[in-house]
Amino acid sequence: MTVRQAGHDGVVDRVEVTLVDMPLGAARGGSGATQLQLVRVKVTADDGAAGVGFTYSLGPGAEAVAALLEAVHMPAVLGLPLQDWDRTWYALRDRTSRLGAGVALLATSAVDIAVWDLRAVRAGVPLFRLLGAHREDVPVYGSGRATHGMSTAELVEGALSYVAEGYRAVKLRVGVHPPAVDVARVAAVRAAVGDEIAIMVDANERLDLATALWMGSALTELGVAWFEEPLPSAHVRAHLTLAAAAAPPLAVGEHLLGLGGFTPFVSGGAAILMPDAPLTGGVSEFRRIDALAEAHGLAVTPHFLPELHVHLTAAARSGTWLEHFPLLDDLLGEVLTPVGGRVAPPQRPGHGMVWDEAALDRFTVRTALAVR
Structure with a gap:
């Protein structure tokens, strides 16, 4: 364990950026993605402690x-x-504001996660404790088998397999x-799992307002816990209209970037905010989004x-559920295993993510290194 030395705040001595391009095989989730590009950033301090962060794209584009x-970032962080x-x-x-x-x-998200990981490693504590743990474990919902x-039979089978595992x-x-047809598929799963199991429904921004209004009413009758990304995230006024109708609570955020992207939704357009730290600004911005949610009761x-x-999630004052989805499993040496529908953060210093270095090397297409 590397523990921060008294009186020594640490200086970044080394920054490594790696671009990984990995096929996903069968399409994952609702996006239909068959390619994952991962950009991993490793930041090493002058005492030898290191932190790792990352960002990603579902499909091409992470080369940029x-x-x-x-x-820009490597010169700014080195030293x-x-x-x-x-x-x-x-x-x-x-x-970089003129770039959007x-x-x-x-x-910036990738570097930010690496720095927070490094801070926790040097402090000798898990990241959630460094951030201020509000809970020791969190409930998990199954998201990868639909x-x-x-x-419809396969959907039911996937849902029942999660229930059998304690979700x-x-x-x-x-x-x-x-x-x-979609509503009938949800109804079949509801009938199979019963009323005690929560069901979330994700449209991946594929609906228009009229369809979302009709479907929201039907999903309310099925006791759906939330209606996620029903409309394109740019259509804020449509979200407000939908939220005011007979629809389950709305969840938004996986496509929103930065605190400013979430701000228009906190006054009636959404009940659940869904930031993605490697996309929306890292740990730092995630914490600010959590504060925004707390201020508005979301x-x-x-x-x-x-x-x-x-x-x-464990450190967020407004944190609730954790989504269990196997996006990175092929690049990790260790994955979370929920027990009784809950999971606790690793107790290792930092975020504790264990990477499969051989898998990363196999799919690496580009590496850059800067040393002070």
Whole structure:
């Protein structure tokens, strides 16, 4: 265990950026993605302690993130005292503001996660404790055994397998089949799992307002816990209309970048915010989104990536559910295993994610290294 030395705040001595491009085989989840590009950032301090962060794209495009990291972020971070990162986060945002929130914020997210991991490693504590643990474990919902390509019988089988493993909630997808067919599929799962199991429904931004209004009413009758991403995230006014109608609570956020992306939804457009730390600004911005949710009485449940997000959910004042979805499993040497529908953060210093270095090497297409 590396413990922070008294009186030594640490300086970044080494930054490594790796671009990984991995096929996913069968389409994952509701997005239909068959390719994962991962950009991993490893930051090493002058005492030898290291932290790892990452961002990703479902499909091509992460090459642009890697290039920006090499051109802008690596020079900004190399030689940086760790105590100065928080203001450097904002300096990088200001420096890249004309690029928009997309690629630039993804790059900053990866560095931010690496710095927070390093801070916790040097402090000798798990990340959720460094952030201020509000709970020791979190409830998990099963999200990886429901796709549009599955038959209704397969959806039911997947949901029942989660229940048999102790999960108390499952997520289903809608938006590809005709609305009445999608509702019938959800109804079949409800009949199979009973009323005690929570069901979340995700449309992946595929519906228009009229369809979402009709479907929301039907899903309310089925006792759905939340209606996720029913509409394109840019359509804020439509979300307000839907939220005011007979619909389950709305969940938004996996496609929103930065605190400003969430702000329009907190006054009636959503009940659940779903930030994705590697996309929306890292641990730092996730904490600010949690504070925004707390101020408005909303819930926070992050998108994907349970091995990282378990720490942030446990530390979030407004944290609720953790999504268990196997996006990174092929690149990890250790994955979370829920027990009784709950999971606790690893007790190792930092975020405790264990990477399969051989798998990363196999799919690595680009590496950049900067040393002080």
